[in-house]
Amino acid sequence: MVDKLKKIYHFFMDKPQNMLLDMAATHKIKAHLSDVKADASENKKIKAAFIVQLPEVWAQQSSTYERLAADDRFEVSLICVPQYDIGDKKYKNFEQIKDFFKNKYPDGHFVYAVDENGNEIDLRKKRYDYLFYERPYDVYLPKKMRSTYMTRYTKVCYIPYTTPDYKSGTGIKAPDKQFYRNVYIGFHNSDSRIKVLYESMLPSFHKYHHFINLGYPILNECTEVTPVPHDSCVVMWTPRWSYEANAGGSHFLEYKDAMISLGKEIDNVNILARPHPFTYTYMVSKGYMTEKEVEDFKNKAAENGVVFDTNKSVIDSFRGVDILVSDLSSIMWQFFFQGKPVIYCPCDIPLSDELNELTEAMYIAENVEDIKKYVNEIASGNDYKQEQRKKIIDTYLSKYSNPIEEFVNYLIKDYKGEL
Secondary structure (H helix, E strand, O other): OHHHHHHHHHHHHHHHHHHHHHHHHHHHHHHHHHHHHHHOOOOOOOOEEEEOOHHHOOOHHHHHHHHHHOOOOEEEEEEEEOEEEEOOEEEEOOHHHHHHHHHHHHOEEEEEEOOOOEOOOHHHOOOOOOOOOOOHHHHHHHHHHHHHHHOOOOOEEOOOOOOOEEEEEEEEEOOOOOOOOOOOEEEEOHHHHHHHHHOOOHHHHHOOOOOEEEEOOHHHHHHHOOOOOOEEEEEEOOOOOOOOOOOOOOOOHHHHHHHHHHHOOOEEEEEEEOOOOOHHHHHHOOOOOOOOHHHHHHHHHHHOOEEEEEOOOHHHHHHOOOOEEEEEOHHHHHHHHHOOOOOEEEOOOOOHHHHHHHHHOEEEEHHHHHHHHHHHHOOOOOOOOOOHHHHHHHHHHHHHHOOOHHHHHHHHHHOOOOO
């Protein structure tokens, strides 16, 4: 009975509302395209900008930004945005974010989303041709910077900060639909995700939303990561934060004590822990752990020689890691594409077609004993899935040899109206 009522509600309420929002977003895109149609001059530089708010996910955007910034045909800016806490509705860590990007790109052109008086700037006045969003979540951005607002004044672009890990539904269940309806160019890394997005929109809207799969630059970069020499076998552990099924699930509580003891149980093995940043807050807020239990856990881990990873870029940490033990996460993809072994702790969510292919070449750990067994075997030199990984990586590289150049060529063709 409950399922039947949900279907009725979806048909009479959600579906019509979803269609109206799609129509509004598409109307804005059409209006903007009409505005700029006569403005595409071959002598004018293409103005592009990247919204940056979380240094931890910048690696997915960085190579595209750097390629455009080095191209004389483009004028590129970095729009620094303070982190926004949706709990207390306050901006935070603005100076740290500005310092991170200024140190990384001393010659870069910067725009600050909030001035010294706390006033939000209006990006429409910048007249960007293309605006790249860091994440598909408008709620974390100032109102006049959100995709819903900016799609009227620029071509909204998106390179996913996550990989296609789970199987997506259609219609209003399409992933982050409220954001994607505003996207003009989505450089996706998943044919199945693209199919779902197009199926969620009316066919007449498709020509205003360019969802394309030209590869995923960070995976190419991961294949070229140079390892840092080290003596012991380093195991990185990356548990998720939430036990909610639609967030991927977690094995933190079940495996935490065993994982921090693993280095003492297996000779020549060291543990590098990188729990999701939300882990401890979530565990305490849900009553799974107290503040004292969190501190006790951290202290016990340190006593056992466990190091907690603090690098902004996980790829920097990968250089000194041999094995990854992980819940469902985009981190698995990046580690996998270095050709290194992944021990995957499975969840109940149906996986995407793309990830299902990868997990065939991973070690699946249903419990702590499986983790110990696989770490022991791999550390001893028995990595029997190595050739499977290599085959998947080689197939990917033969199809997507240079995604960044494909991105640039696509932008130029779009700007010139050649698509």
